[in-house]
Amino acid sequence: MLSFxxxxxxxxxxxxxxxxxxxxxxxLRLAGHPARAEDLLQExxxxxxxxxxxxxxxxxFTTWVYTIARNLCVDSAxxxxxxxxxxxxxxxxxxxxxxxxxxxxxxxxxxSPERGAHNRRLQPLIEAALRALPPEQREVFLLREYSGIAFxxxxxxxxxxxxxxxxxxxxxxxxxxRKLAELGVDGDLAEDGRTAVG
Amino acid sequence: xxxxxxHVQDRLLELTYGELSPDESRLVEAHVDxxxxxxxxxxxxxxxxxxxxxxxQPAAPEGGLESLFAYAQQSxxxxxxxxxxxxxxxxxxxxxxxxxxxxxxxGIIAHEVAQAPELQNPREQVMLEKLAATAQEARAPQxxxxxxxxRSAEPVDDGVTLGVIGPVAEERAGIDQDLGLRGSGxxxxxxxxxxxxxxxxxxxxxxxxxxxxxxxxxxxxxxxPAAEEEARYADKAMLGGSKDxxxxxxxxxxxxxxxxxxxxxxxxxxxxxxxxVAQSSTGAGRAGLSQPSVAPPQAPVAAPxxxxxxxxxxxxxAPSVAAPAPTSAAPEARAERKAAAxxxxxxxxxxxxSAAPEAxxxxxxxxxSAAPExxxxxxxxSEIAHESMDLGYDRAxxxxxxxxxxxxxxxxxxxxxxxxxxxxxxxxxxKEALATGVADAGTVTNLLLRLCDxxxxxxxxxxxxxxxxxxxxEFPSSSAARVASRRLVESRARxxxxxxxxxxxxxxxxxxxxx
Numbered sequence: 093m094l095s096f097x098x099x100x101x102x103x104x105x106x107x108x109x110x111x112x113x114x115x116x117x118x119x120l121r122l123a124g125h126p127a128r129a130e131d132l133l134q135e136x137x138x139x140x141x142x143x144x145x146x147x148x149x150x151x152x153f154t155t156w157v158y159t160i161a162r163n164l165c166v167d168s169a170x171x172x173x174x175x176x177x178x179x180x181x182x183x184x185x186x187x188x189x190x191x192x193x194x195x196x197x198x199x200x201x202x203x204s205p206e207r208g209a210h211n212r213r214l215q216p217l218i219e220a221a222l223r224a225l226p227p228e229q230r231e232v233f234l235l236r237e238y239s240g241i242a243f244x245x246x247x248x249x250x251x252x253x254x255x256x257x258x259x260x261x262x263x264x265x266x267x268x269x270r271k272l273a274e275l276g277v278d279g280d281l282a283e284d285g286r287t288a289v290g
Numbered sequence: 291x292x293x294x295x296x297h298v299q300d301r302l303l304e305l306t307y308g309e310l311s312p313d314e315s316r317l318v319e320a321h322v323d324x325x326x327x328x329x330x331x332x333x334x335x336x337x338x339x340x341x342x343x344x345x346x347q348p349a350a351p352e353g354g355l356e357s358l359f360a361y362a363q364q365s366x367x368x369x370x371x372x373x374x375x376x377x378x379x380x381x382x383x384x385x386x387x388x389x390x391x392x393x394x395x396x397g398i399i400a401h402e403v404a405q406a407p408e409l410q411n412p413r414e415q416v417m418l419e420k421l422a423a424t425a426q427e428a429r430a431p432q433x434x435x436x437x438x439x440x441r442s443a444e445p446v447d448d449g450v451t452l453g454v455i456g457p458v459a460e461e462r463a464g465i466d467q468d469l470g471l472r473g474s475g476x477x478x479x480x481x482x483x484x485x486x487x488x489x490x491x492x493x494x495x496x497x498x499x500x501x502x503x504x505x506x507x508x509x510x511x512x513x514x515p516a517a518e519e520e521a522r523y524a525d526k527a528m529l530g531g532s533k534d535x536x537x538x539x540x541x542x543x544x545x546x547x548x549x550x551x552x553x554x555x556x557x558x559x560x561x562x563x564x565x566x567v568a569q570s571s572t573g574a575g576r577a578g579l580s581q582p583s584v585a586p587p588q589a590p591v592a593a594p595x596x597x598x599x600x601x602x603x604x605x606x607x608a609p610s611v612a613a614p615a616p617t618s619a620a621p622e623a624r625a626e627r628k629a630a631a632x633x634x635x636x637x638x639x640x641x642x643x644s645a646a647p648e649a650x651x652x653x654x655x656x657x658x659s660a661a662p663e664x665x666x667x668x669x670x671x672s673e674i675a676h677e678s679m680d681l682g683y684d685r686a687x688x689x690x691x692x693x694x695x696x697x698x699x700x701x702x703x704x705x706x707x708x709x710x711x712x713x714x715x716x717x718x719x720x721k722e723a724l725a726t727g728v729a730d731a732g733t734v735t736n737l738l739l740r741l742c743d744x745x746x747x748x749x750x751x752x753x754x755x756x757x758x759x760x761x762x763x764e765f766p767s768s769s770a771a772r773v774a775s776r777r778l779v780e781s782r783a784r785x786x787x788x789x790x791x792x793x794x795x796x797x798x799x800x801x802x803x804x805x
Contacts (some may be wrong), residue, residue, distance in 0.1 A: 101363040108358065116350035126348075134354045141362045147371060211344055218345045237342060242309055258300045265303075269338045277341055 104144075108137060111154065114239045115161050121222060121234050122165045132168055136161045155245045162231060162249055169227070214277065221271035229264035232257055298328055306335050423688035424695060464758035690729060697728035701737060708744070717744035717753070735761055742777055751781050 115136060120129035139160050147156065222230060228250070235241040235249060243261070247254040298321075304310045305318045322328045477649035705713035720741040728734060738761045747752030758774035758781070765771050 101359065101366040104362040104366070105359055108355070112350040113347065117347045120348065121345075130351050130353065133350060134358065137358050138361065141358075141365050141385055144365065211346065214344050215346055218342060222342070222345065233342075236307060236347070237339065238347065243304070243307075255300075259296075261303055262299055265335055265338050268342060269334055272338065272341055273743075 104141065107140075107153065112137075115157055118158065118231075118234050118239055119161050119165055121238075122162070122227070122231055123168055124223065128168060128172070132161065132164045135164055136276040139164075144188060151248060152245065154239070154241060155248050157251045158235060158239065165231075191215055217275040217277045219270065221275060221277070222269050224271045225264050225267050229260045229267065233264040233268070237263055298325075300330065302328060302332050306332065306339070420691040420694075423691045426688060429450060493750065642655075690727070693726040694728045694733060695735055697723040697726045700726070703739075704740065704744075708740075713744045713747040717741055717748065717750075720744060731765060731768070735765050735768060739770055739773060739777075742774060746777070746781060751785060755781055795804055 112133065116129060116133045119132045119136070120126060123129045123132060136157065140157060143160075222233070225233065231250060232246055235246045236243065243247065243257045244254050246257045250257065252260075301310070301314075301318050302322070305315055305322075310318060322332055358687050596765045700719045702717035704723065707713070707719055723737050724741070725735065728737075738757045742754045742757040742761070745751070745757060755778055758778045761774035762771045762778070763767075
């Protein structure tokens, strides 16, 4: 980021290529709408460019980017609260109650056919469990689980204390466990025992 | 959940996400091995994480990347070019302050232009002033000027001006006295005095006049061309005898409009105008309302412009105010004005009887200002009068406007008489209109041409030719002069003097026109 601020545009390209997917994922899971997530992602990077001259290396770049993205998502959620937002679980077919849900159309990261089929069955359940979390817990879980942001930095991003972040994380994990149990999903469904991060 | 349990849960989270140091990790793992609840809790966390790791992470859309990179490149170029200048407080206020200053400057300039008569359209300004003067005259035609009394109370700090204006007041006093003898006793003749002063003053004196008027450049600017014109006509009048002197006097009476429009309206020759007036008045014998002339008409003829007797007379008439005069030209100017004042009596003979009550200018012009008692009283009132020069000019212009209005009224009567077939009456009205002292070139030429036609119509070729000759003489370059020349030729041809008829026409060239 300091290189980009010094006038190197390629530094910014590297930053974008490195962080755009996790940031997009965070935005998508937090905003809940792919098109809106795309707009918010673009706006996030534009803000990064505009704020490059004011960037101070007191925190990690990821912390800064996620702070921007999170604030944009919060603002967007406030605006969208006055509108009717499409649910990821809402069927796309109008009136018939059938068809693939929006969450099911989210492309998979690539896997073998078997695992792909397994994940296709598992995705809606996981997304439903994640969507069931309150936003403040969901954002902490997303940042920690998928973006690899430390609790201390999550506290900076969300503007709360680190203990609050850990508390929200505990509640998020407990809520996910209960929701997955309700949905019939437990840890045994994971084939290889891997986690998203770490 | 107790505080200890919470602390243990937090440590388990940190252990799960690898945020503990190796030593802390070993300690927590040792505790978990010995604590079944913590081991169960750790397993639950890891189970949830295993499930949630199956959540797909879609790739970010590629759309907008190019534009984003282009934008970043442009921003990087700007960054490498250097930081933009910091917006200081004075930079923020520079543009609005500059705009405000420009607006204020423009407003001041516009106001100054609106106030400066020399930058205005002279014709428009004259029209406005005439309208105002006409309205004022209509409201109080005989009212004494209150402004004059107010102005007379102003302190006099310019000795030169006092020396210049003293005789003017003297003349005014004389005229006022004459008006009083005639029972009028109202109004101020300061307008004439101003023009007399300007006409008699040499250029140096005009400079003094302007100095005095420096707070109000308007009056000085207006008087400057008028003073030159009148100076010429005054000289000519003095050389030409009492008849021309009368003409000068009449010209002064109607100076206001001409001075305001020096480009075109300052053209009329006051001397010739006066001569016609003298002819008409003597022919009709209607000078009974005016006081008989006291001063000898030939006095101006014998008065050279810089003669010592006139200096002496000046010293006698205005001793108090002439003393501080620093310029040597002032006595001469005063002497000339004195002489011009002595020329005034013929005007009395020329004043038309139909100078109706509203024709104040005509009455004042007819006043024999050279009466001895008038001069004495004029000396006493000179200090009042010289302060009213500005007002006098305005008064003169107002009277000129009144004269013009009167001339137009008489012109309308003449038209009516013409329609009725009474050309004799028409000629009479036209003569009276000309005798009002109207100085507007268009009006005068129109009246003269109509007078010419009227005389020709009734068979009075001599009078008709005189009117036409006056047009040719006074307005040689005008279209009316060409018409008049043609009528002269025709008239003289009719009278068998065709050969001599071409001379006035050739004399109509500006070079040969007596000025």
